[in-house]
Amino acid sequence: MKGVGMTEAAKPSPGGKGHKKGKARRRKPARAPAGAPPGRIVAQPGAHLTHLSFTAFHPGGLSHPEDLDAALATLTTAAPTATEDAPGGGLWIDIVGLADTGLIETVCARLGLHMLSVADIFSTGQRPKTEIYENYVHVVLRQPLGMNPYTDEQLTLILGNGFVLTVQERPGDSFEPVRQRLITGGPRIRSSAGYLAYALMDALVDAYFPVLEAYGERTEELDDRILEGAGDGVIGDVHSLRRELLALRHTLWPQREAVSALMRHDVPYVSDELSTYLRDVADHSFQLMDMLEIYREVAQGLVDLHLSMMSNRMNEIMKVLTIIATIFIPITFIAGLYGMNFSTDSAWNMPELKWKYGYFFALGLMLCSTAIMLFTFWRHGWLGKRQKTRAKRHEGHDHRPGRKDEAG
8 A cells, every 4th residue: 555645745844043045946858859759758757656446336346456467357348439437346447657668658548648638748847737538538746755855756647448547657645544444345435436536535625724824823823923034044045945945936926727518518527516626626726726825825924023033133223323322422432532631730721630539520421310210211112112002002002083973
């Protein structure tokens, strides 16, 4: 069995000071050269080994065919051009890893897939989309892999006549709850391939909720760090968060459109009943976009908050320096006054210079001027806690016109 609920790498990790820094950039997939014929398959470097699993299901039971021939033998004989999802079970073919291109091409050929669909499976850098073919529906989605930085992988889901084909880049997915429902024998999950496709898409979309919740916690931690005055590296963490949220938006926005495209009336193997369930998936996609936009706005606000806190700290520093400089103005004046070298022979030329207490008189005059200035600053709310007291007093006072008349 594969990982439960979400890939191990995709499990949210706490943000804050200890989170691993990184750029939210996807690895660049290999592409066909310019001018190549359509449908050309390009093997991805470093692709994981290919593994196939087959699950044949019907309301009365579940089986795992050993090979492709045995699996295809379980398919229903419904008309390949049918537009409704035929009840009575189906086949789920799950391909993990893109290393064996020949094996994957064989499976696709046996299922009657178009060469452009096969090429899209190997082109792993695509945005989510839905393409309607004559005999099947080709859906490209992305499922989360990890955070800090955010990474995802391409998931191809093809719904055909009695079968569902899923192709993943690497082991680990969010489909374990669906597998458990198939094993426990729920009558609805085994009813048709269309309902299975809905369940898989619903599990994938729901896997983004813990990811966004983790980003919400990380946003709150950054907000606390900024308010506590932590300046080292916090702005870099905020920009990293914004980049990752932007990368997540590039996934969720087209993915919402891909799910919504399945609810059109001309989509094969999507019945009216199945469209009702797909509306729930679309609703979850809209919720994810709402959460994402809120976190992006908060992340932008963190930049403004950080700049505001930096400005406030600078203003506090300038206020302290200004107070110190202002206090020394009278002290400097007194020191300069008594430092003038006038002759003391005249009774009008600073007679206190010959006084035995003249030095202490000058120091006392300096201390008195300092005390008077400090009291003045405090009185006007420029120093100490009196400024906060005055602010609270102003907040509690209602200046709205007509307030007395209303009270009366």
